[in-house]
Amino acid sequence: MSYKIVDTTLRDGEQTPGVLFSIDEKVGIAHLLEKAGVHIIEAGTPANGISEQTAISEILRSNLKASILTWNRALRRDVDCSLVIGARNIHISLPVSDVMIQSKLGKNRQWVLGQLRKTAEYLQAEKVLFSIGAEDATRADKNFLLDYARLAQDLGAERVRLCDTVGISDPFQITRLIRYLNKRLSIELEIHAHNDLGMATANALAAARAGAKAIDTTVIGLGERAGNTPLEEIVLAMHVTLKTSVGIKKDQLKPLAEAVSLAALRPINSGKSVVGDGIFCHESGIHVDGIRKNPITYEPYNPKMVGATRKLLIGKTSGPKAVASKLEELGIQTLGDTSNSTVLKIRELAARQKGGVSDQQIMQIADMRSEARSFEHAKLVAAN
Numbered sequence: 001m002s003y004k005i006v007d008t009t010l011r012d013g014e015q016t017p018g019v020l021f022s023i024d025e026k027v028g029i030a031h032l033l034e035k036a037g038v039h040i041i042e043a044g045t046p047a048n049g050i051s052e053q054t055a056i057s058e059i060l061r062s063n064l065k066a067s068i069l070t071w072n073r074a075l076r077r078d079v080d081c082s083l084v085i086g087a088r089n090i091h092i093s094l095p096v097s098d099v100m101i102q103s104k105l106g107k108n109r110q111w112v113l114g115q116l117r118k119t120a121e122y123l124q125a126e127k128v129l130f131s132i133g134a135e136d137a138t139r140a141d142k143n144f145l146l147d148y149a150r151l152a153q154d155l156g157a158e159r160v161r162l163c164d165t166v167g168i169s170d171p172f173q174i175t176r177l178i179r180y181l182n183k184r185l186s187i188e189l190e191i192h193a194h195n196d197l198g199m200a201t202a203n204a205l206a207a208a209r210a211g212a213k214a215i216d217t218t219v220i221g222l223g224e225r226a227g228n229t230p231l232e233e234i235v236l237a238m239h240v241t242l243k244t245s246v247g248i249k250k251d252q253l254k255p256l257a258e259a260v261s262l263a264a265l266r267p268i269n270s271g272k273s274v275v276g277d278g279i280f281c282h283e284s285g286i287h288v289d290g291i292r293k294n295p296i297t298y299e300p301y302n303p304k305m306v307g308a309t310r311k312l313l314i315g316k317t318s319g320p321k322a323v324a325s326k327l328e329e330l331g332i333q334t335l336g337d338t339s340n341s342t343v344l345k346i347r348e349l350a351a352r353q354k355g356g357v358s359d360q361q362i363m364q365i366a367d368m369r370s371e372a373r374s375f376e377h378a379k380l381v382a383a384n
Helices: 022-036 051-062 076-084 100-104 109-125 142-154 169-180 199-208 233-240 250-264 285-294 320-329 338-353 361-382
Strands: 004-007 042-046 065-075 089-095 129-135 159-164 188-195 213-219
Touching: 004 233, 022 042, 022 051, 022 250, 042 051, 042 089, 042 142, 051 065, 065 076, 065 129, 076 089, 076 109, 089 100, 089 109, 089 159, 100 109, 109 129, 109 142, 129 142, 129 320, 142 159, 159 169, 159 199, 159 213, 169 199, 188 285, 199 213, 199 233, 233 250, 285 320, 320 338, 320 361, 338 361
Parallel strands: 004 042, 004 213, 042 065, 065 089, 089 129, 129 159, 159 188, 188 213
Antiparallel strands: none
């Protein structure tokens, strides 16, 4: 099955509170997204103003191979903001849950269907590609959602985006929803998952398994509240669990993440899956021993796949074998002695500084133990 990645870092990602990309940063990120192989780049919302329109215009003029998508409310004035800057791939969104329709818009279901028809027919007349978003789809009445999606299909939309807008679904619910719609529709389905309960990647993966053809992502999971499905996570999840590639260059995920992290002023945690600096660092004696024998004992995939490097650390949980191996690696003769006293000293130091022990510190400890042993030997010789 062929999948599309629709990355919305430049739209939903920038909606992260406190995140603001400059025009140059947006253009640069768009180029990096394409370099990584992203199929569709949701570049922003033209109705947000001149600065947004300028950034999207520059991205459009870059002639990227990726398709450039703009996000719009189902309003003619929003669509016109996209058309005037030359956008030819346009996404329009409407709420489909009663709580959103009534509380946010003060409208009813018939108004939503009417607005969808009116806007889609306008887009048809402009001869542009368009997709339809179903905001809060996971809280909508499924029969109304089906009517909405079927109308989008009949009006010529490319895809229907199903939004888990407040991130309250689980993979089982997502699977049932995708299968229910897929049996009754021919239009492609797209999943837009939020991470409020920490299940965005799992929900996106479930949607793909159930038949969704497009997956929305943001780099490092940026987005409203707890964020969206992280691009790097779903790419590796699909590679490892589904044994399928989505056409994304995995070795570009880390530099892309670092660039977005810098622009967003959002540091990447060392333990962040796929792109964290510490995810291939091993310290536990049992783990280090296993990794030395065969890396697949404690690694889900080869670190080289994502441009990472394996690190075997010496610290508070390291055992004699790991320490002896490290001493040998550093060219320090152990004379067959794994030196439990050296191990204890290293563990004590690691505990005090709450982290791994550097090679220089290990060499200093080994030298001190060696000097102590030499002193003890000299005393014995003198005594005899």
